[in-house]
Amino acid sequence: MKNHPFHLVENSPWPLTGSMGLMSMTSGTVMWFHYNQMWLMMIGTIITLLTMIQWWRDVVRESTFQGMHTNKVIKSMKWGMILFITSEILFFSSFFWAFFHSSLSPNVEIGMQWPPMGIKSFNPMSIPMLNTMILLSSGVSITWAHNAILNNKFMQTMQSMMMTIGLGLYFTLLQAIEYFEAPFTIADSIYGSTFFMSTGFHGIHVIIGTIFIMVSMVRVKKLHMSSTHHVGFESAAWYWHFVDVVWLFLYISIYWWGN
Numbered sequence: 001m002k003n004h005p006f007h008l009v010e011n012s013p014w015p016l017t018g019s020m021g022l023m024s025m026t027s028g029t030v031m032w033f034h035y036n037q038m039w040l041m042m043i044g045t046i047i048t049l050l051t052m053i054q055w056w057r058d059v060v061r062e063s064t065f066q067g068m069h070t071n072k073v074i075k076s077m078k079w080g081m082i083l084f085i086t087s088e089i090l091f092f093s094s095f096f097w098a099f100f101h102s103s104l105s106p107n108v109e110i111g112m113q114w115p116p117m118g119i120k121s122f123n124p125m126s127i128p129m130l131n132t133m134i135l136l137s138s139g140v141s142i143t144w145a146h147n148a149i150l151n152n153k154f155m156q157t158m159q160s161m162m163m164t165i166g167l168g169l170y171f172t173l174l175q176a177i178e179y180f181e182a183p184f185t186i187a188d189s190i191y192g193s194t195f196f197m198s199t200g201f202h203g204i205h206v207i208i209g210t211i212f213i214m215v216s217m218v219r220v221k222k223l224h225m226s227s228t229h230h231v232g233f234e235s236a237a238w239y240w241h242f243v244d245v246v247w248l249f250l251y252i253s254i255y256w257w258g259n
Contacts, residue, residue: 005072007062014055021047056215063231064224074231081235085242088205092246095198096253102190103258110189114258119191120183124255127178131171132251135206138167139244142213142237152227154220161217164240168210175203195254202246209243212236 002008021044028041063069069077103114110116122128141163148156179196186196216233219225225233 005070007068007070007073009062012055012058014051014058017047018051018055021045021049021051060219060224064219064229069229069231077231078234081238085238088242089246092198092201092249095194095201096249098190099194099198099254099258102194110191115191116189119188121191121259122178122182122255124251124259127174128251128255131174132247134167134171134174135244135247138164138171139241141167142240146234146237149220149225149230149233150227154223157220158217161213161220165210165213165217168206168213171206172203172210175199175206198250198254202243202250205243205246209236209240212239 024044025041025048026044028038028044031037032041102110106112106114106116115121141160145157145160145164148154148160184192184195186192213236216225216236219232
């Protein structure tokens with residue numbers, strides 16, 4: 001019994017295993033880059049994935065079956081998600097800073113022009129425009145899902161979440177095709193570096209957001225969520241809208257203006 005609304009977590013091995021997995025993964029990535037040895041990175045990745053699955057399993061048990069997530073806990077989790085998205089905004093701001101720093105005043109090493117000499121940029125009206133329409137449509141479908149779950153229309157929630165997942169996978173496929181057909185690489189001056197770093201990290205965020213929504217859809221199917229208990233889904237929806245907005249800035253600045 002307790003006389004407070006907070007959730008004091010029990011002892012857990014997952015922070016320890018998670019830190020070990022992340023350290024192994026980052027160190028292994030350095031080994032992969034410098035010595036072409038992937039074994040440590042793969043071990044670290046496996047440890048991290050197993051930790052994530054089991055840690056989130058425990059969170060689902062605590063929130064859904066044990067009733068540990070009171071209104072006070074839910075409020076703190078929402079603020080945590082808001083602060084996380086804020087940190088992600090600052091993360092992408094660094095890429096935009098690098099892009100505009102180099103494009104607004106191109107130096108002599110890249111021919112004093114943007115895009116640099118020898119770089120053939122993408123047509124913003126082809127795949128990038130299609131991807132923009134896909135992500136905007138997915139923003140509409142995830143909003144539909146949110147409205148449906150608030151009204152306890154679980155069939156509509158499932159349908160709209162499946163639509164969002166399909167659009168996310170379609171976006172990722174088109175971006176992979178775009179990368180495969182790119183006439184330049186990440187090693188082609190500051191243009192290639194800023195282009196692939198910014199769009200590549202956004203693509204990773206799309207994949208993470210798609211998995212986030214997939215997990216939420218499975219939980220909706222298992223009746224883990226209701227109109228008053230759906231913090232996980234709400235966080236996924238916020239994250240997806242963040243991904244949408246970042247893409248709009250990427251499209252306008254890098255694909256259209258930077259072209």
